[in-house]
Amino acid sequence: PKPAYQQPGPAREYGVRLWDLNVRFHYPQPGSIRVLSVMPCSTS
Incomplete structure (x- = not known):
């Protein structure tokens, strides 16, 4: 999930x-x- 005010860019990576x-x-x-x-x- 991302905040609604952010516009995702193709170079930006997300992780979950x-x-x-x-x-x-x-x-x-x-x-x-x-x-x-x-x-x-x-597993640390």
């Missing part, structure tokens, strides 16, 4: 931890999302 995964994504164009990677979270 989903259970035990680290998901990285970006918005290549308005109205679409591209997942860049899904990696296991490090």
Whole structure:
């Protein structure tokens, strides 16, 4: 999720931890999302 006042740029990357995964994504164009990677979270 992103704040409504932010306009996503194609070069900006976002990330979220989903259970035990680290998901990285970006918005290549308005109205679409591209997942860049899904990696296991490090257990430190």
